[in-house]
Amino acid sequence: MAPPMPAPWLIPSPSESALKLHYVGQKLKDCQVPAAVLDVAAIRRNCKAMLDCVNALGVFFRAHVKTHKTTQLTRYQVGEDSKDVRLIASTVAEIEQLVPFLLECKAKGKNVNILYGLPIAPSHIPRLGAVTRILGQGTVALFVDNPEHLRILSQLDDVVWPGKVPVMAKIAAEVPFRAGLSHDSKTLSQLSEIISASPKVELKGAYAHMGSSYGSGSPAEALDYLMQEVKAVQAGAEMLTRSMQPSTEKLLVSLGATPTITSAQNILEDNEWNRKFRAYLDEVKQNFDVEFHAGVYPVLDMQQMAARARPAESMNRPLLAYENLGLRIMVEVASVYTERGQPEALVGAGSIVLGREPCKSYPGWGVVTPWLEDKPSGDAQFYDPEGSKTGWIVGRISQEHGTLLWQGSQEAMRELKIGEKLMVWPNHACMAGPNFGYYLVVDSDSSDKDIVRDVWIRWRGW
Numbered sequence: 329m330a331p332p333m334p335a336p337w338l339i340p341s342p343s344e345s346a347l348k349l350h351y352v353g354q355k356l357k358d359c360q361v362p363a364a365v366l367d368v369a370a371i372r373r374n375c376k377a378m379l380d381c382v383n384a385l386g387v388f389f390r391a392h393v394k395t396h397k398t399t400q401l402t403r404y405q406v407g408e409d410s411k412d413v414r415l416i417a418s419t420v421a422e423i424e425q426l427v428p429f430l431l432e433c434k435a436k437g438k439n440v441n442i443l444y445g446l447p448i449a450p451s452h453i454p455r456l457g458a459v460t461r462i463l464g465q466g467t468v469a470l471f472v473d474n475p476e477h478l479r480i481l482s483q484l485d486d487v488v489w490p491g492k493v494p495v496m497a498k499i500a501a502e503v504p505f506r507a508g509l510s511h512d513s514k515t516l517s518q519l520s521e522i523i524s525a526s527p528k529v530e531l532k533g534a535y536a537h538m539g540s541s542y543g544s545g546s547p548a549e550a551l552d553y554l555m556q557e558v559k560a561v562q563a564g565a566e567m568l569t570r571s572m573q574p575s576t577e578k579l580l581v582s583l584g585a586t587p588t589i590t591s592a593q594n595i596l597e598d599n600e601w602n603r604k605f606r607a608y609l610d611e612v613k614q615n616f617d618v619e620f621h622a623g624v625y626p627v628l629d630m631q632q633m634a635a636r637a638r639p640a641e642s643m644n645r646p647l648l649a650y651e652n653l654g655l656r657i658m659v660e661v662a663s664v665y666t667e668r669g670q671p672e673a674l675v676g677a678g679s680i681v682l683g684r685e686p687c688k689s690y691p692g693w694g695v696v697t698p699w700l701e702d703k704p705s706g707d708a709q710f711y712d713p714e715g716s717k718t719g720w721i722v723g724r725i726s727q728e729h730g731t732l733l734w735q736g737s738q739e740a741m742r743e744l745k746i747g748e749k750l751m752v753w754p755n756h757a758c759m760a761g762p763n764f765g766y767y768l769v770v771d772s773d774s775s776d777k778d779i780v781r782d783v784w785i786r787w788r789g790w
Contacts, residue, residue: 332454335421335789342765347783351768356658356700356778357749362677363658364764365751366401366627366784367700369773370654374626375404377647381593382620385609390443390582392623394418395758397787398767399429401626406433416443416621420455421789423468430463443469443535447498447507450480457489465491469532473498473508475518482526492530495523496582499564501536501557508536511563520571533580533616534568536561541587542635543688550591550637555605557583562612581612584621586628591637592620593647627654629757634689634713650710651772656697656751657681657760658768659730661744671734673744675752678725682752683759689713692721694752696732700770700777709742711735720744722752761786 351359382389391405393415406413413433417423423442430440440463444456448470460468472478472495481493497519500508509515523531538560541553561581569579595602612618624632632638638648646652659675682694690713697710711719718736725731734741744750754760761767769782 334424334455336424339789341785341788344785347766351780351783354780356780359768361658361660362681364761364767365656365658366767366769367654367772368769369771370652371401371404371626373652377593378625379407384596388414388619390414390416390619390621392416392621393422395624397422398784400784402429405626411438413438413440416445418445419790420452422787423459425787427459427462440467441469447471447473448477454488461490466494469494469496471496471498472519475522478519478522478529482528484528493528494530494532496533496535497568499534499536499561501538501560506539511560516564516567517571520568524572533582534561534565535582538585538588541585542631544587544635544637546636547591547594550587550635551594554588554591557588565616578617580619581616582619582621586622586624586632587635587637589620589622590625594639624757627757628652630687630695630753630755634687653753655757657754659750659752661746661748663746664744671741673732675730675732676728678727678729680727680763682722682725682754683756685756685759687755692723693725694722694754696720697751697753699751700772
């Protein structure tokens with residue numbers, strides 16, 4: 329049987345050079361729509377805030393690449409000075425696309441490790457084994473949460489997977505469970521017993537993701553979710569170690585979701601609760617290596633604004649602010665309906681552009697933002713769920729079309745014209761990208777915020 333072909337060969341990406349030749353230097357308003365626009369200034373701020381936080385807390389950091397699926401933004405997540413490059417991906421294609429960047433990191437003497445973010449499906453093993461052959465033994469790690477995973481991995485030979493297979497036990501830190509096992513599951517003991525008896529598999533640690541933290545509504549709530557997350561993954565790791573031979577190498581406890589890990593930025597402030605949490609974290613670090621992970625934080629979205637997990641200010645720089653939303657979807661007004669009881673307009677961007685995930689803070693699927701020249705604060709008019717609640721929102725969506733609804737007093741209505749280009753903040757950045765093959769990149773810190781500075785190819789495939 330022929331070896332499986334990697335996704336990049338089967339689903340080729342657009343030509344980067346052709347796209348740059350076409351777009352770089354253009355004004356955004358002259359570009360075709362719908363378009364996904366990244367603001368590299370916001371990305372720089374968000375990534376720096378995260379790296380500063382984990383460095384101050386003395387923990388490792390693993391960047392998730394599933395939101396953006398680009399090499400360029402991965403570089404910002406890792407940071408130029410990092411000697412430890414830890415990544416997690418949700419598809420095998422993402423890992424395959426990262427190989428050139430990871431080889432570059434290895435050539436610079438950096439430690440490289442990438443984790444495949446789902447419990448391993450047998451058909452994906454040969455492709456991930458091929459990546460291991462390129463990057464070196466121990467560089468690709470897998471999730472397990474079922475004894476059958478380990479039985480399959482234990483039977484692999486070095487042709488399919490060179491050396492030992494590093495695995496992380498997936499801990500379910502929330503109810504209802506998604507992937508993973510509860511921290512007190514007896515199956516964790518079974519996993520550790522099989523691993524101890526297998527010369528092919530090596531346990532590296534335990535991993536938890538508190539997806540329910542997206543329901544937080546304040547820094548205090550998000551920090552409470554963070555504490556639950558730490559306790560769950562610590563308890564799961566302890567359950568694993570009870571059935572294993574003592575080792576001089578610490579197991580890794582990896583935890584995170586963007587609300588919980590961005591809420592950790594609050595812990596840098598000096599108060600009693602934060603001192604207690606840092607002391608508890610230091611206790612955990614005595615027995616385990618601690619790693620935070622997160623994904624959507626470089627660009628943020630309306631969901632993250634609603635979770636209110638980040639501090640409002642840090643070192644006099646606003647963090648929980650609309651100016652730090654790094655992704656906007658550019659759309660065009662196709663028609664206007666001012667005679668309707670509530671003013672409406674039509675744009676050519678529906679669920680296949682914005683996704684269908686609601687946001688708890690307002691009744692829509694996207695917020696029409698100020699243009700890039702207008703800072704999203706002060707007199708710039710837009711719908712703020714925590715403020716005036718006056719502005720245009722994407723109030724209804726079909727597949728290709730979105731219906732804008734005016735919210736607030738009609739006397740203050742911002743008039744729209746057919747053919748006018750608008751920017752929209754999506755509810756969920758992860759779901760606002762899949763139908764785009766590339767991002768147009770601007771820099772709001774530059775003298776001309778409306779100029780396309782670069783084009784970043786978005787990886788495709790599975």
